[in-house]
Amino acid sequence: MGALTVVLALLAALCNASASVLQRRAAAEESDSRAGARHAVRWLTRVLQRPHWLAGFGLLILSTVFQAWALAVGSLSVVQPLLASELLFTLVVGSMVFHRRPDPRTWFAFISLGVGLALFLTAASPSTGLGTASDSSWLMAGSIVLAAVAALVLASRPTRGAPRAALLGLAAAMSFAMTAALIKEVVGRRDQGWAGVFAHWSLWGTAVVGLLSFVLLQAAFRAGSLTASQPALTLGDAITSVALGWALFAEHIGLGVRLVPEIIGIVLIGAGSLGLSGAPFVHATWDTVPHSTPDSDPGQRHQPT
Numbered sequence: 518m519g520a521l522t523v524v525l526a527l528l529a530a531l532c533n534a535s536a537s538v539l540q541r542r543a544a545a546e547e548s549d550s551r552a553g554a555r556h557a558v559r560w561l562t563r564v565l566q567r568p569h570w571l572a573g574f575g576l577l578i579l580s581t582v583f584q585a586w587a588l589a590v591g592s593l594s595v596v597q598p599l600l601a602s603e604l605l606f607t608l609v610v611g612s613m614v615f616h617r618r619p620d621p622r623t624w625f626a627f628i629s630l631g632v633g634l635a636l637f638l639t640a641a642s643p644s645t646g647l648g649t650a651s652d653s654s655w656l657m658a659g660s661i662v663l664a665a666v667a668a669l670v671l672a673s674r675p676t677r678g679a680p681r682a683a684l685l686g687l688a689a690a691m692s693f694a695m696t697a698a699l700i701k702e703v704v705g706r707r708d709q710g711w712a713g714v715f716a717h718w719s720l721w722g723t724a725v726v727g728l729l730s731f732v733l734l735q736a737a738f739r740a741g742s743l744t745a746s747q748p749a750l751t752l753g754d755a756i757t758s759v760a761l762g763w764a765l766f767a768e769h770i771g772l773g774v775r776l777v778p779e780i781i782g783i784v785l786i787g788a789g790s791l792g793l794s795g796a797p798f799v800h801a802t803w804d805t806v807p808h809s810t811p812d813s814d815p816g817q818r819h820q821p822t
Contacts (some may be wrong), residue, residue, distance in 0.1 A: 633785025
């Protein structure tokens, strides 16, 4: 792993975590969570006008720039898993924005998730692989990922609260991983010049899948707590990206004796996931806006509950 790739990926993680916290803050300021497309559209229209959401959107664009730069100089299997540091950035930035400290169990769960994924990534040591993929590989991988995303969205419909946020977060994660893979395809074709880039379907596919990822992300923020959606979002992105790196760009991971630390990393990821599922903050109010605080939106108090 090159130093530049690591720095760029960490900057992308910091910007993405800050964007998630700010956009979740905007979502928390709108308390209307009634079902139905009409209510969802009205809710989204109001959220898009919030200063916190707009600031988060700006950081999301900056994160995309850092991510694309990192993918131009590094492999998908390295860049995307490094974004697992977003978990810890989320807690730090979220604690400042919401003025609440996570409990020790939540910290332990997030750290376990992050350390486990970092250990797995270091032991696996993914190779650089190819710069572009064949259309047949894209058709196969894209069909599988989109089918999985559709299944997760359907599974989320009868659920509410943390389970719904987690399912939608995982769906968004897989979509973001596909978006990252498409970005890598686009930057891999930069030697063909702007004409070649614009003529290839991958650029337009990035826009479509990126928009889908954005919609799913907002739905996850609306569904429930950030601590419920963020682990699924971050870890799902990393794991899907490793699979896409192997399937599309021939990026291979180390096996043999490296299986031992890889398995330990997977165990830590599982332990963190189980710990987080029972952590008080998953069902509490860490990332909500208290109505009684002076900095709360005055109009928030009159929203229906």
